[in-house]
Amino acid sequence: MNKLNVYFNAHKSQLQVAWFLVFGLCALIAQLVSRIICDIIFQNLTNTITIWPFPSQTLGSFLAFLVSNIIAKVISFITNRKKTFQANNNIYLSIILYVILVVILIIVETIIGTPLQNAIYTMIGGSFINSIQATMNASSQFLYQICGVVSQLIYGIGDAIIVFFMDKYIIMRKN
Numbered sequence: 001m002n003k004l005n006v007y008f009n010a011h012k013s014q015l016q017v018a019w020f021l022v023f024g025l026c027a028l029i030a031q032l033v034s035r036i037i038c039d040i041i042f043q044n045l046t047n048t049i050t051i052w053p054f055p056s057q058t059l060g061s062f063l064a065f066l067v068s069n070i071i072a073k074v075i076s077f078i079t080n081r082k083k084t085f086q087a088n089n090n091i092y093l094s095i096i097l098y099v100i101l102v103v104i105l106i107i108v109e110t111i112i113g114t115p116l117q118n119a120i121y122t123m124i125g126g127s128f129i130n131s132i133q134a135t136m137n138a139s140s141q142f143l144y145q146i147c148g149v150v151s152q153l154i155y156g157i158g159d160a161i162i163v164f165f166m167d168k169y170i171i172m173r174k175n
Contacts, residue, residue, distance in 0.1 A: 085174060126144065
């Protein structure tokens with residue numbers, strides 16, 4: 001154990017990457033689980049809404065995306081600030097910068113999320129008629145939800161890279 005401590009003391013950035021990945025995985029799991037739960041809770045909210053930059057979608061889908069994303073971002077902020085980067089800079093400035101980063105990421109995720117989900121669904125054989133799923137049976141709905149999870153995983157990797165560098169060098173600095 002002593003050799004491990006010596007190694008990580010000499011390579012703090014590698015330890016930060018490891019902790020960031022562990023806590024990021026926890027936030028991702030919380031996001032995926034809460035998304036599935038919210039999809040179930042909000043499934044009866046079928047009114048179609050259109051709010052820029054969000055694509056036209058049901059209110060239930062919109063709320064599930066938003067709630068699950070916020071849960072993940074809060075978990076990520078708290079764990080990374082306290083454990084990964086052990087930041088001691090101004091907490092209020094960190095929160096403001098983090099919220100700005102999160103809002104930008106949510107907008108980008110929203111712009112690419114549904115089209116990416118639809119593209120994956122189409123690639124595996126799903127079809128749409130006038131931008132609505134052609135079949136509404138339980139297996140196609142389940143498959144479409146799986147495509148949503150896959151799209152979240154894809155843009156989540158991009159998020160992780162951006163957030164790590166923003167947190168390390170701008171948002172969660174150690175003075």
